[in-house]
Amino acid sequence: MNMLRNRRLFSLSSKIRENGSGRAFEAYFLFPLFAILMISAIWIAIFYFIQSGREAVERAAAVSAQESADIYEAQMIRSLDAIDQTLKTIKFTYEFQGKKLALAELKEKGLLPPTLVFNVSIVDRTGEVIANTHSGKFKNVSSQPYFLAHQARDATNQEGSLTKLTAGAGKLQFSRRLNAPDGSFAGIATVMVDSAYFTSGYENSKLGNNGVLGIVGEDGVFLSKRTGDEISWGETADMASREAGLNAGSAPLVNAWDGIERYTQARQLYRFPLTVIVGLSRAEQFEGFQQQRSTYLWAATATSLLLAAIAAMMSRLSWDLAIIRMRTRKDQETYYAASEATLDAVFVLHSLHDDDGHIADFMLNSSNERGARIFRKSKAELLGRRISKLLPPERFISLRDEFGKVVRTGVIHEHEWENDIAAVQARWLYRQVVRVEDGVVVIVRDITERKQAEERISHMAHHDALTGLLNRTLLEDRIRQAISYAQRYGRSMMVVFIDLDNFKLVNDSLGHKAGDELLKTAAHRMLQCVRQTDTVIRLGGDEFVIVLVDQSEISESLTTILQRIRNAIAEPMFIEGQKLEVTSSMGLAIYPDDGKDCSTLLLNADAAMYQAKTLGRNNYQFYTSEINAKIHEKLALQEGLKKAVARNEFFLEYQPQVDLHSNRIIGAEALIRWQCPERGVILPQAFIEVAEEAGLIAWIGEWVLCTACEQNKAWQDAGMPPFVISVNISARQFKENILTGQVAQALKESGLEARYLELELTESLIMQDVPQAISTMQELHAMGVRLSIDDFGTGYSSLSELVKFPVIRLKIDGAFIDGLPAHEENKAVSRSVISLAHAIGLKVLAEGVETAEQFSFLKKNECDEIQGRYFCGPVSPQGIEKIVRMQEQDDRQFALQNI
Numbered sequence: 076m077n078m079l080r081n082r083r084l085f086s087l088s089s090k091i092r093e094n095g096s097g098r099a100f101e102a103y104f105l106f107p108l109f110a111i112l113m114i115s116a117i118w119i120a121i122f123y124f125i126q127s128g129r130e131a132v133e134r135a136a137a138v139s140a141q142e143s144a145d146i147y148e149a150q151m152i153r154s155l156d157a158i159d160q161t162l163k164t165i166k167f168t169y170e171f172q173g174k175k176l177a178l179a180e181l182k183e184k185g186l187l188p189p190t191l192v193f194n195v196s197i198v199d200r201t202g203e204v205i206a207n208t209h210s211g212k213f214k215n216v217s218s219q220p221y222f223l224a225h226q227a228r229d230a231t232n233q234e235g236s237l238t239k240l241t242a243g244a245g246k247l248q249f250s251r252r253l254n255a256p257d258g259s260f261a262g263i264a265t266v267m268v269d270s271a272y273f274t275s276g277y278e279n280s281k282l283g284n285n286g287v288l289g290i291v292g293e294d295g296v297f298l299s300k301r302t303g304d305e306i307s308w309g310e311t312a313d314m315a316s317r318e319a320g321l322n323a324g325s326a327p328l329v330n331a332w333d334g335i336e337r338y339t340q341a342r343q344l345y346r347f348p349l350t351v352i353v354g355l356s357r358a359e360q361f362e363g364f365q366q367q368r369s370t371y372l373w374a375a376t377a378t379s380l381l382l383a384a385i386a387a388m389m390s391r392l393s394w395d396l397a398i399i400r401m402r403t404r405k406d407q408e409t410y411y412a413a414s415e416a417t418l419d420a421v422f423v424l425h426s427l428h429d430d431d432g433h434i435a436d437f438m439l440n441s442s443n444e445r446g447a448r449i450f451r452k453s454k455a456e457l458l459g460r461r462i463s464k465l466l467p468p469e470r471f472i473s474l475r476d477e478f479g480k481v482v483r484t485g486v487i488h489e490h491e492w493e494n495d496i497a498a499v500q501a502r503w504l505y506r507q508v509v510r511v512e513d514g515v516v517v518i519v520r521d522i523t524e525r526k527q528a529e530e531r532i533s534h535m536a537h538h539d540a541l542t543g544l545l546n547r548t549l550l551e552d553r554i555r556q557a558i559s560y561a562q563r564y565g566r567s568m569m570v571v572f573i574d575l576d577n578f579k580l581v582n583d584s585l586g587h588k589a590g591d592e593l594l595k596t597a598a599h600r601m602l603q604c605v606r607q608t609d610t611v612i613r614l615g616g617d618e619f620v621i622v623l624v625d626q627s628e629i630s631e632s633l634t635t636i637l638q639r640i641r642n643a644i645a646e647p648m649f650i651e652g653q654k655l656e657v658t659s660s661m662g663l664a665i666y667p668d669d670g671k672d673c674s675t676l677l678l679n680a681d682a683a684m685y686q687a688k689t690l691g692r693n694n695y696q697f698y699t700s701e702i703n704a705k706i707h708e709k710l711a712l713q714e715g716l717k718k719a720v721a722r723n724e725f726f727l728e729y730q731p732q733v734d735l736h737s738n739r740i741i742g743a744e745a746l747i748r749w750q751c752p753e754r755g756v757i758l759p760q761a762f763i764e765v766a767e768e769a770g771l772i773a774w775i776g777e778w779v780l781c782t783a784c785e786q787n788k789a790w791q792d793a794g795m796p797p798f799v800i801s802v803n804i805s806a807r808q809f810k811e812n813i814l815t816g817q818v819a820q821a822l823k824e825s826g827l828e829a830r831y832l833e834l835e836l837t838e839s840l841i842m843q844d845v846p847q848a849i850s851t852m853q854e855l856h857a858m859g860v861r862l863s864i865d866d867f868g869t870g871y872s873s874l875s876e877l878v879k880f881p882v883i884r885l886k887i888d889g890a891f892i893d894g895l896p897a898h899e900e901n902k903a904v905s906r907s908v909i910s911l912a913h914a915i916g917l918k919v920l921a922e923g924v925e926t927a928e929q930f931s932f933l934k935k936n937e938c939d940e941i942q943g944r945y946f947c948g949p950v951s952p953q954g955i956e957k958i959v960r961m962q963e964q965d966d967r968q969f970a971l972q973n974i
Contacts, residue, residue, distance in 0.1 A: 286359070291312045557610075637661060661684060741798055776808045
């Protein structure tokens, strides 16, 4: 998107340059150019001021260093002259008066320097201190170099009479030779001074905290040095700094003793073998300059950015104006091209006002070809005409008011209408009115196809795609309408809930296509049985609802309608060459007796329909309070089941399975029981169907499987002979592809071998999806689990399908055993099942054997195994163990009798 926008802007900018717009060119190029010039001038001035300031500071620093050096030089010469004068005074007094108390007399007369700083001594020719301004004991100095130097000199030689001696840390000593009257060596006079005395004139206000003030001897060692408040001595002076200072250089140097760059000046003292050094730190001298320099740079930067921002903003505004002008021209060109290419009719109308300023009419200033065709005129004939001359008066007035409102408010107006002008072929039209300068733009569009699509979508949303009936989205609306009508006119209305019996069986056995044809036929027959004012709705699957309006009471006519619907559905249907007969179960709820709102009527009609199914299907039932009681009973049972699962209120009983030839127990079937605290023991026939509806059957089935495996393993561990335990499998377990995993887990946790577990699958269950059933059964068979078909004879399996299943036996449903041996049909079915099973190598187990006659018939017809109360009913695990133990005891007694 950004690339496309950049390309467009680049194209527009190219066109602007090609058009050579003088003022636009100057605006968006001269603003940046002027800013560049101004910024350049500012920075040139700033750099000039900075350079000038730097040079001024350097000159001032050099001059200040020179002045400080001159002042320090003069101070040092005065101090040294004063010391020398003191030595001369002592020498004169001692030599001409010859008194040892010369110092005391000089001190009394104030001719000696203060003792706080100076220490004056007189040493005799032997090196002993004979007089001193300070009290105490003094060492003999006859071996000191300065003493020996004076002793070796000629009395008339005064050169070098002033010497120094470092008598201690931070001390300087000055001395002169004393002569006897005969001119011989009589001793020396000394003045010792603290070295800090010579740098006491350091002023931080002038020299700063990093300046230097020092005095250096001939050997290049500092006799005294001060930087800020720090005083030191004994360091080697930088000879380069000393030489540069002596040569009065102005460039700063880095002093080697501390690495600080200074403006350094040095002076050789006249008549003394000493050099004074003065230094000003360059960083301190430039501190004010650096602050001023930073201020200049920040000000210049801020000014430059401000100028750049202003120039960029002004240039951008100028650029945008140029782009807008170009776009405006481009848009105009595009508009004219698009308006001609579009399928919409476009009209540009100019508003005309009367003397009072009200809009009186509109003039057509522009139109595309499609707009001209609407009026069956050419564009030349149409332009400049007033719409009052183009439209009928009543149409003109309504449009003038509509367009005038858009002009006044600026709000876009949209409107759809069904066309009533014969000259225009479109059925539906849409117009959009937009205010422009001095008028409006009207866009007219043919929306016939869109309206037709909306009608189709609406029909699809509210009608069943298969049968064409209304679907459940309109169910409540139609029931509410019927209730309103019944309330208004004092009538009744009925809701009939219809469910096709055994539809799933047809759908599964013949396929979904056949099922769809059956639903369409049934829906068509229902429509033919009701009035146009009644409503037939398909809820989904094989469920339908019929809303019968304007009914007075339960009468013969109502029952006639219901019977007609039931008979119509039950008529034979020929689908894909097969004759099908489908019945229906119907439930009826009447307003206002059975409910006063939509939800209640539907709920009660549904309950009545289930009552019809319970009573054998193919009938209709009116809602009664007894049905409501059954519903509450069912809900209570569901709630109780949920609590039973949470509390683990289930237990298993086991019914033995007996071999007919040996009369021995070969296995047992696990049968679930519910120990309900309120109702006692409940058999599975009373709650299994409710458990399936409540979604609890999967948990129950897994629990039965695990518990039965654990019990069988416990019997084996207790020493009982191993036999097979049979477990019934629910449709939920089988269809959801969870059975294999559950079986593997149960066997693993219990430790039971797979060959001692048999799973019973109903014939109707495995016939719902034969390929999937075969796949699942083969997986279980590969694990070693035994499989059998339960309730055989009630489904629709064929011999070709039966041989594909990896089963070991068939169980004849108890319904066929119940009528033996009296009923010929049951006898024929039983014989056929036994014969069929043996023909394909399967064993047969008959369940529900209750009498000796049934036992004899089955044994005579070579049935392999039986299960029923004739031998033993369901018993506890302890009961099974007791029966097996008794059988083992009988076997042992029989064996003993035959020894």
